[in-house]
Every structure is written in structure tokens, then in C-alpha cells.
Amino acid sequence: MEEYQQLISIISVTMGVAWASGINLYAAILVLGLGGSMGGIDLPESLEIVQDPAVIMAAVLMYGVEFFADKVPGVDTGWDTLHTFIRIPAGALLAASSVGDVSPALQLAAGIVGGSVTSVTHAAKASSRVMINTSPEPVTNWLASISEDVAVIGGLWVALNHPLIFLAIFTVFILLVIWLLPKLWRGVSRIFRKLGSWLGLVEVEQQEICPLPEQSPGEKLVDELQRLSELHASGRLSDEEYVAAKEAVIRGSSSTASSTSSRGAAKGDRGTPPPANEPSP
Incomplete structure (x- = not known):
């Protein structure tokens, strides 16, 4: 029974850090680093590097930059685009390090699954931000950014303290994202086609934009x-x-x-x- 609970805890932590990295990588590192250094979290040996003061200070600095960049319409989309090349590899690395002292094959498997989870979460966040940016007011960006930060902190706390609850919520989240991502991508494609037509980069037929109704x-x-x-x-x-x-x-x-x-x-x-x-x- 104890081994079963330990396995559930490892899976919960692995999926938790991968999921959180796709939303806000630096907040996830801060939660793990501060929690581990203060003794509130028992991190695996391979993940104890996040407790290093240099890593914590770097995470604090980058979290401060992201805190403001993530709340400016347009800038947040550029920030998310840049972090496609940062969040996904970092999420895979954190997931591989979260499984503890296991065989290299299991670490590689955890990294592959964790990187996939991070990429899906990142894609959902980035595409939803593009849709939010179609609104001229900045309030929705602030609310979305703050909600994401709270979700990362609260989600990691649940993953570390209540693994079964987190895994149940995580499963619902994955199913929701699978249903929602195609709709988000279609909306994002329409937005970029419209921008391309405004800039003269894409020719769009008038009937495709607004087809004429058939006359009776x-x-x-x-x-x-x-x-x-x-x-x-x-x-x-x-x-x-x-x-x-x-x-x-x-x-x-x-x-x-x-x-x-x-x-x-x-x-x-x-x-x-x-x-x-x-x-x-």
C-alpha cells in the first residue's frame, strides 16, 4: 500500500511540474525551490538543484519580468511565442528529474510524457491569450494572468499534498484541452488570416469573408x-x-x-x- 501511494505521489508531482511549467515556468520553479529550501517539500535528489539560491534568484528575476509582460496585450503573445523554446524543454527536464532515483529509461519516459504535457498546456495558454487580445480592454489580460499564477501555485500545492485529487483534476483538464484546442486554433487561424489580409500578405476572397445570402x-x-x-x-x-x-x-x-x-x-x-x-x- 505504501509503495502504491509513493507511486501515485511521484506521478502527481511529475505531471504537476510539467503542467505548471507550460503555464508559468518561473512560478513553478519558485514554488519548488522555496518549498524545498524551507523544508515544506521533500524533493527528489535530482530535483534539489532548484533549491539553490542562484536558481531561486534567477527564477525571482524572470518571474518579475513575466509578471508585467504577461499583462500587456500583444506583449504576452510575443512572450509566449518566445517561451515555446524554453517552457517545453524545461518542463520535460523537470518532469524527468521529479521521478527520483530510477533507471535512465524511466527518466527518459517521464521526460517525454512531461514534455508533451507541457507543450499541450503551453499551446492552450498561448492560443487563449491570442483570442483574449482581440478585446481592446486590458482587464481580461490581467485577470487571465493572475488566474494563471494562482492556478500554478495552488495546483502544485495540491499535487504535492493531495495527489489523487490533483490527478483527478488533471485528467479533467486534459480532456477539456483536447476538446478546446481545435476550436482555439481555428479562432487563432482566422485572426492571423485577417491580419495578413490587412497587411496585404494574404489575399482573401470577399465571398469567403462575408458570403452573399441566396435570394428568394x-x-x-x-x-x-x-x-x-x-x-x-x-x-x-x-x-x-x-x-x-x-x-x-x-x-x-x-x-x-x-x-x-x-x-x-x-x-x-x-x-x-x-x-x-x-x-x-
């Missing part, structure tokens, strides 16, 4: 009658041609109406007046 038969009839009326008013159709074309449209003979209006338009384009009706002998 009644609307088509009204439009056709209005067009014939304009042709008649401009002199391109004579009275007789206008009446004939209107009757054809009303009867549903769109081909007859089209040919009549085309003849009237051609006559008007040539500049020749329509022939006057000759009196019968």
Missing part, C-alpha cells in the same frame, strides 16, 4: 422589375418593350425578359433611338 424567388422578381424600370426610365427600352419584358418576367419567362432588356440596352449603347411606331396603311 420573390426578391429576384423585385430586382428584375426594378432593373427593367431603370432601363425604361433611361430610354433604353421603349414603352412596348418595357411592357413586354415586364409581362415576361411576371410570367416567369426570365429568358425572354433578359433578351428584351439586352436588345434595349444594345440599342441605347449604339446611340440610336428606338424606332417609332409607323401608322398602319
Whole structure:
């Protein structure tokens, strides 16, 4: 039973540090480093390096930079893009170090799984920030950033003290992210396509942006009658041609109406007046 609990604790810590690293790497290192140095957390020997004062000071400095960068719209997205190359390798390294004194194969497996968890968490955070940045006000950025910091600190505390509860919440989180990520990526793709069209980098068809609704038969009839009326008013159709074309449209003979209006338009384009009706002998 004790070995089972120890295994659950190791899995919880491994997934916890990987998950937290994808959201805020420096806050995760601070929680582990300060907790281990103060005796509140019993870290594995391979992870005790985070207790070093130099590592803690570096984490404090970078957490301070991220604290402000993460709350500025646009800057947070650039910060997340840069940290794609930092959070994922660091999360994999922390996860591999969290399993303790095990075989190199198990450490490598923990690093692979931990890096995958970190990448998924990082992708969810970065894409959600892009969507949040479409809002002009900065309040949502502040709320999201503060919520993420609280989630990292609280999540690691739960992972270290209540492993089963954390693993249950972690499972729900992974399922939610699997469902949500495709929707977030579609939204992010639309935003970048729109930015590309504004900058002239991407050509977007007008109908793709706002497709025209299909007209009903009644609307088509009204439009056709209005067009014939304009042709008649401009002199391109004579009275007789206008009446004939209107009757054809009303009867549903769109081909007859089209040919009549085309003849009237051609006559008007040539500049020749329509022939006057000759009196019968």
C-alpha cells in the first residue's frame, strides 16, 4: 500500500511540474525551490538543484519580468511565442528529474510524457491569450494572468499534498484541452488570416469573408422589375418593350425578359433611338 501511494505521489508531482511549467515556468520553479529550501517539500535528489539560491534568484528575476509582460496585450503573445523554446524543454527536464532515483529509461519516459504535457498546456495558454487580445480592454489580460499564477501555485500545492485529487483534476483538464484546442486554433487561424489580409500578405476572397445570402424567388422578381424600370426610365427600352419584358418576367419567362432588356440596352449603347411606331396603311 505504501509503495502504491509513493507511486501515485511521484506521478502527481511529475505531471504537476510539467503542467505548471507550460503555464508559468518561473512560478513553478519558485514554488519548488522555496518549498524545498524551507523544508515544506521533500524533493527528489535530482530535483534539489532548484533549491539553490542562484536558481531561486534567477527564477525571482524572470518571474518579475513575466509578471508585467504577461499583462500587456500583444506583449504576452510575443512572450509566449518566445517561451515555446524554453517552457517545453524545461518542463520535460523537470518532469524527468521529479521521478527520483530510477533507471535512465524511466527518466527518459517521464521526460517525454512531461514534455508533451507541457507543450499541450503551453499551446492552450498561448492560443487563449491570442483570442483574449482581440478585446481592446486590458482587464481580461490581467485577470487571465493572475488566474494563471494562482492556478500554478495552488495546483502544485495540491499535487504535492493531495495527489489523487490533483490527478483527478488533471485528467479533467486534459480532456477539456483536447476538446478546446481545435476550436482555439481555428479562432487563432482566422485572426492571423485577417491580419495578413490587412497587411496585404494574404489575399482573401470577399465571398469567403462575408458570403452573399441566396435570394428568394420573390426578391429576384423585385430586382428584375426594378432593373427593367431603370432601363425604361433611361430610354433604353421603349414603352412596348418595357411592357413586354415586364409581362415576361411576371410570367416567369426570365429568358425572354433578359433578351428584351439586352436588345434595349444594345440599342441605347449604339446611340440610336428606338424606332417609332409607323401608322398602319
